[in-house]
Structures are given as structure tokens and as C-alpha cells.
Amino acid sequence: MRLWVSAAAVVAMAGMAWGQGARKPRVYVSATAVTSGHFRAFGIRGTGAGSGASGVDPQRDELVKTVLQRCPQVLVTVDQARADYDLNLQREPNKSVLHKRNKWLLTDRAGDVIAAGSDRSLGGVAKDACKALQRRRSGSI
Secondary structure (H helix, E strand, O other), X not given: OHHHHHHHHHHHHHHHHHHHOOOOOEEEEEEEEEEEOOOOOOOEOOEOOOOOEEEEOOXXXXXXXXXXXXXXXXXXXXXXXXXXXXXXXXXXXXXXXXXXXXXXXXXXXXXXXXXXXXXXXXXXXXXXXXXXXXXXXXXXX
């Protein structure tokens, strides 16, 4: 009898662990600072259009940290080929801190746009992108 209760408890805990053990979606985070010219169109998986020169934005690491803090249900990866989603950040050039907006775009592996928006803070970008990803994963998008 005692052995049966223990076995039942193990099976019940394994079932709970299986439900909670769903793989976290992998998100690749990229950021580009436009340094001259007009604001550049969003790039999807390395492609883009528009005018202006750009470079890697040092804000990327800060955005990665913020996504990890505010969206613990995702796994941030540095391997874009293994990512389920891309989160692309672009900052407007030559504006004061009060007027600068962080524009963001969330796409899936196929390049389909999940959500896009803008916010003054990286925290707002992470929060909005996380909500969009949660809606997508729950099937409401």
C-alpha cells in the first residue's frame, strides 16, 4: 500500500513537471542606432530598406538585460539561426531624450510581423514585446 501511494505521487509530480516543462521560446534581440540620414526601415533577418547609415547600438545589451528581467518566460539567444522570434530595436537619431522614441518590431521565424510599436524607455519596449509574444503563444494573435 505504501509503495502504491509513493508511485502515485511520483506519477502525479511527473505530470505536473511535464506541463511546466514546455520549451521557452527563443528570442534574438538586435538593436541598431541610426547615426545619420533619415530613419531607416526595420530590417527583418538582416534585410532592410531606406536611407541612412547605421551601426550596432550599445543599447542592445541593456535591452537584453531588460527583456530577461521583464519577460522570464522567454530564452534570449545570441544565435539568430536558432531563434523562434526576432526583436529588433531602432532608435531615432539626433533628438533629445524627451523626444527620442525606441521603435521596435517583433517577427517570427518565417519573417511574419507579430507586433510593432515605439516607446521612450527600453522597459516599455520589453513589456510591450513580451505582451505581444504572450498573446501569440496563447493563440490570441
